[in-house]
Amino acid sequence: MKLEILTKNDNLSVQNRIISKIRDLINYKNLEPGDKLPSERMLSEKFEVTRSNVREAIQKLEFYGLLKSIPQSGTFVANIGVIAMNGMIEDILRLEDPDFKSLVETRILLELKTVKLAALRRTEEDLKHLKHTLEAYKNKVLNGEDAVQEDLLFHLAIAKASGNSTMNTFMLTITPEIITNFEKYHVCDKGQATIGIQEHNDIYEAIKAQDPKLAKAKMKVHFKVLYQYCYNI
Amino acid sequence: MKLEILTKNDNLSVQNRIISKIRDLINYKNLEPGDKLPSERMLSEKFEVTRSNVREAIQKLEFYGLLKSIPQSGTFVANIGVIAMNGMIEDILRLEDPDFKSLVETRILLELKTVKLAALRRTEEDLKHLKHTLEAYKNKVLNGEDAVQEDLLFHLAIAKASGNSTMNTFMLTITPEIITNFEKYHVCDKGQATIGIQEHNDIYEAIKAQDPKLAKAKMKVHFKVLYQYCYNI
């Protein structure tokens, strides 16, 4: 296990080293937006790493929109200037793994918005989906079973109904980590679950009634425990 | 160009088809958290696709926390139950590319929070970094040059100072797309840039004074144009 972590860190540090070398290269050669980077083969030779490593690093920078690979042609500097390039690479290199508190804090922020947008924009189909996930949650809780997953699926349904694809994606990104941490730290216990049914119902009704303010208020009530976890501990 | 897009869509649809097949497999075989998936080779044979395609699909599901690959051992179902698994895969399959409006809407939401948190939590080092990016922006604008990048670097510096790693990551994710779209649609023109200096200054001073409410208010002023773009068009 320890070895696995070591190699993982090792890989990550290799990747970051390559990224910083690419940055240096861009600076040194004064590459401007649209200019072509040296080929992957040359970079791997120059940096004395495998081509796979170079590709990984390039793909990471491509994910953040800094580079653009075009098949059978080359890798190009994206349409953002040198300063932004340097600043963003600096940030990417310093990126930490998100801590749980920051996850929860972000989730609360996102959901207080998605629930408002959902109330404004929900279609009949959204409503049907919400109802469905709500019922699944109810049934699980009333059977005395653990319902963390159904809980979060309801919240994901809200995000979908918000009609904002970016927030929907972000919610999808953080949900798995939220689930595993909830189960690890036992943030939700059984007592809260039965209360949760009523709270979910209130949120659902507010969205159905297309009342954004009420929906947000009800969501705030629902997040009371989370608030405490986030700001009192 | 058209061909490239076609193959890209094709690849994506292949990947999604594999993902839905993996979901079916998990359901059919009643795989529970911790259970092992069939090997990549078997899956590629069974689905009649290349192993690369299978690996890509698995890596995507791993990104969303649904699977976990362990070297020389196998790919395992993550510690979330069947229901959440199904719901999330459904969502992932339906994920659309984010539209610009949803990006801006999300950015506004995030930044109104990060600026408050930055006012509360900023260290002296954060302040120094903010000042630095602020000066870079000023100089560029006063020289009559385009300063979209420096603008956003200032905002990224705020995200960093917020001390919330998740929000910082999200800001990093959407910034490149924001930049390219700004330049494409000419959301910011030169006239606003000079006003922007004062607005940036106000935000900086509020963060320096550790006044979260003022900081948020000043950010709102700064986003006035963006608001209009987001809600009036």
Next chain:
DNA sequence: TCCGATAAACTGGCTAACCAGCTTCTTATG
């Protein structure tokens, strides 16, 4: 029958070779 040891098979990850298509240089023709 049980248990430990050893080997064979299988795992995800990685590498080197190959592919189709774009670029660039050469060359032949007007």
Next chain:
DNA sequence: CATAAGAAGCTGGTTAGCCAGTTTATCGGA
């Protein structure tokens, strides 16, 4: 000398095969 045609060489992407480590099966001793 200009230009167009063609060939040679790069390009990122893909794939079959190899690797080290894990897992499972087999077998022998008690």
